[in-house]
Amino acid sequence: MRWITEENYAQQMREIAEPYVEERKEAGHFERVHGEPIYFEHFKADEPKAVIVISHGFTESIRKFTESVYYMLQAGYEVWGLDHRGHGRSFRQNDNPYVVHVERFEDYVLDLVYLTESKVRPAAGSLPVYLYCHSMGGCIGAWTIESYPKLFDKAVLSSPMLGLSFGKIPLPVVYVAASLKGIGEKRKEPLNPVVSFPKEGDFENSCDSSKCRYDYYFDKRLKDAYLQTQDPSINWGKQSAKACARVTSKRQTAKISIPVLLVQAGNDTVVKNESQDLFVSRTKSCEFYRVPGMKHELYMTDSEVLIPYWEKVFSFFG
Numbered sequence: 273m274r275w276i277t278e279e280n281y282a283q284q285m286r287e288i289a290e291p292y293v294e295e296r297k298e299a300g301h302f303e304r305v306h307g308e309p310i311y312f313e314h315f316k317a318d319e320p321k322a323v324i325v326i327s328h329g330f331t332e333s334i335r336k337f338t339e340s341v342y343y344m345l346q347a348g349y350e351v352w353g354l355d356h357r358g359h360g361r362s363f364r365q366n367d368n369p370y371v372v373h374v375e376r377f378e379d380y381v382l383d384l385v386y387l388t389e390s391k392v393r394p395a396a397g398s399l400p401v402y403l404y405c406h407s408m409g410g411c412i413g414a415w416t417i418e419s420y421p422k423l424f425d426k427a428v429l430s431s432p433m434l435g436l437s438f439g440k441i442p443l444p445v446v447y448v449a450a451s452l453k454g455i456g457e458k459r460k461e462p463l464n465p466v467v468s469f470p471k472e473g474d475f476e477n478s479c480d481s482s483k484c485r486y487d488y489y490f491d492k493r494l495k496d497a498y499l500q501t502q503d504p505s506i507n508w509g510k511q512s513a514k515a516c517a518r519v520t521s522k523r524q525t526a527k528i529s530i531p532v533l534l535v536q537a538g539n540d541t542v543v544k545n546e547s548q549d550l551f552v553s554r555t556k557s558c559e560f561y562r563v564p565g566m567k568h569e570l571y572m573t574d575s576e577v578l579i580p581y582w583e584k585v586f587s588f589f590g
Contacts (some may be wrong), residue, residue, distance in 0.1 A: 273346050276339055277575050278319050281484035282491075289342040296345060301362075304355040304386040311361035312387055314395075315341050315351040321398040322589065325392055325424070327384060327416075329407030329569075330433070331372060331501040333360030336489055340571050341458075347586050352392050352397070356569035358410070361498050364433035366460040366505060369497060370469060373460050373505035377515040380412045381419065388423055402589050403427040404573065407543065409433065412511070414519040414551070418527045430535045430584050431568050435516050435547025436509075469493070469500040478538075479568035481540055486572065520547055525554040532557055533588040535581070561587065 276284045295491040296316045311335050324344050326337055334353035344351050357379060358372045366373040374380065391531055392401060395580040401437040403424040406414035410432020417427050473490040480486040504512070531556060538549050552560045561584055566573055570581055 273343065275575060275579055277340070278482070281486050285339065285488055288338055289449060293341050293345065294340055302387060302390065304383055308357065310352040310354055310357060310363060310383050312391070314391075315345055317345050317348055317350045319348065320350040320399060321348045321351065321426075323350045323392060323396045323401055324402045324404050324589070325384070326357070326402065326411050327405040327409030328353065328356065329431075330425065330504070331359065332406070332409075333490065333499055335360065335496075335499060337571070339485070343582050344404075346517050347403075349589070350396070354383065356409070357383060359501055366584040368460075368462065368466065370500055371460075371462045371465040371503050371505050372501050372508055374508050374511055375414065377511040378415070378456045379409075380408075381415045381543050384412060384416055385420055385423060390565045399545065400425040400494075404430070404432045404585070405566065406433060408433045408512070408565065410517050411519055415515060415524075416522040417530060417532070417543040421527055421529045424530060426531045426589060427534075428533045428535065428571055428588060429548075431540055431543060432534065432548060432551075432586075433512070433516065433543045434520050434551050435544030436513055437542060437544050446523055459510075460505050462503045463506055463509055463547050464503050468505045474532060477519050477567070480572040481567045481569070481577070482572050482574045516547065520551050520554070525551060528557060530557065531559070531588075533559045533585070535564045535572050535584070536560070536569060537568050538562055539566055540568045556582055 276289055295316060297313055299313045301311055303309050328334060333355050337353060341351050357363050358374055363544060365375060401424055403413050410429040411434060413427055414432060417424060474488045475483050478486050482584055534548055534552055535544055552558045563570055563577060566577060
């Protein structure tokens with residue numbers, strides 16, 4: 273395994289990781305619903321032992337996982353990933369390019385299922401198919417493995433969004449406010465006013481623990497308008513709150529039959545760790561791994577944390 277280290281990080285990404293990943297990539301769109309194209313990428317491993325499907329987080333894109341895909345390919349995994357609707361190069365249901373909107377959270381799930389059933393599984397043949405999720409993608413992933421228990425063979429939920437954090441405001445208050453405010457077309461409006469993408473980064477208030485990785489991807493976002501989503505719509509907040517309550521319920525967690533690894537960031541201020549703890553306690557086949565002191569995006573940490581993190585994930589997948 274060749275790791276990308278902090279020294280000359282951007283140069284290593286440009287000269288080593290990006291060419292390696294790009295020469296193995298094919299991209300396209302699929303339409304589960306007519307007129308709603310969803311973008312996906314497929315990365316071919318030389319001699320794959322299994323397949324990994326990536327479900328990314330809020331305001332992200334499969335493009336953010338180039339370094340992660342580089343490691344997965346080296347470890348012998350074929351990789352698929354999509355831009356969830358409202359993100360990246362996929363279909364968007366609102367006009368504001370900086371705002372993520374979704375009508376139903378379940379649409380994320382159905383898109384992921386469609387990609388896996390129509391493209392990933394047929395191409396995989398007899399190979400195991402695993403699911404790797406981050407944040408919002410973890411809520412999507414949890415819903416998927418609860419409702420489609422035989423679709424994947426194993427799943428990793430990394431800092432999964434199983435409970436949203438609104439500071440001191442109780443969740444029921446947020447939900448009622450969103451329901452009252454988000455009537456008609458107002459449901460597509462942002463929770464916070466967004467008029468443009470910032471010209472300068474803000475690492476200190478970001479979800480990352482590695483500045484060189486943060487700077488590298490922020491530069492990508494500056495140059496690519498498709499990557500500049502940054503705020504939720506009113507309805508996204510409402511739908512996500514409902515989804516978090518659903519996937520952590522006893523009724524739904526009891527449906528999980530595959531091995532699951534939940535990786536928790538010790539200093540996560542974006543999602544609720546207590547909701548992850550609840551999910552673990554209710555899921556019979558769930559292994560728990562905590563990374564102390566780290567912020568939300570565990571795949572965007574420095575090497576002393578990042579390498580053991582990936583070694584744990586790959587050991588779990590096998």
